[in-house]
Amino acid sequence: MIKIDELYASLDKIDKQMKVYELIDDDPEMKMKALENMIREFDSIGDGALEGIKNATALLKKIGSDDVAERIEKLTEIN
Template identity: 70%
Template sequence: MVELKSFFQSLKRIEKQMKAYELMDDDPEMKMKALENIIKELDLIGDAALEGIKDATDLLKKIGSEDVGKRIEKLTEIN
């Protein structure tokens, strides 16, 4: 499953890079490096999110739609 800790760590690194970018004067090379680091972190977040989606999809496939339908029916009968 998705580890939220890695998301938060990436977001903290992005925040630091954004602050560094804002503090940089007119050094295009350093600004470019900061932007590259931000893009790398966003890419890592995207990869982790896709992995989480795949895991959730696999779990849904294991449950099967018939089983889900039966569970929903049981829940509606209780109320």
């Protein structure tokens, strides 16, 4: 599953790097480093999302569509 804490940590790092980027006026090298850090964090978020999708897909394959249909039917009968 997607690790939400890591996602929020990455978003926080991106936010901080954006603030740093805005404060740097005349140092292109530092601006580039801030952009590289943001890209690295976006990469990390993407990797986590892909891993979550793989896990969810594997879980769906294990369950099978007949089992899912039966569970949905049972849930609708309760209400």
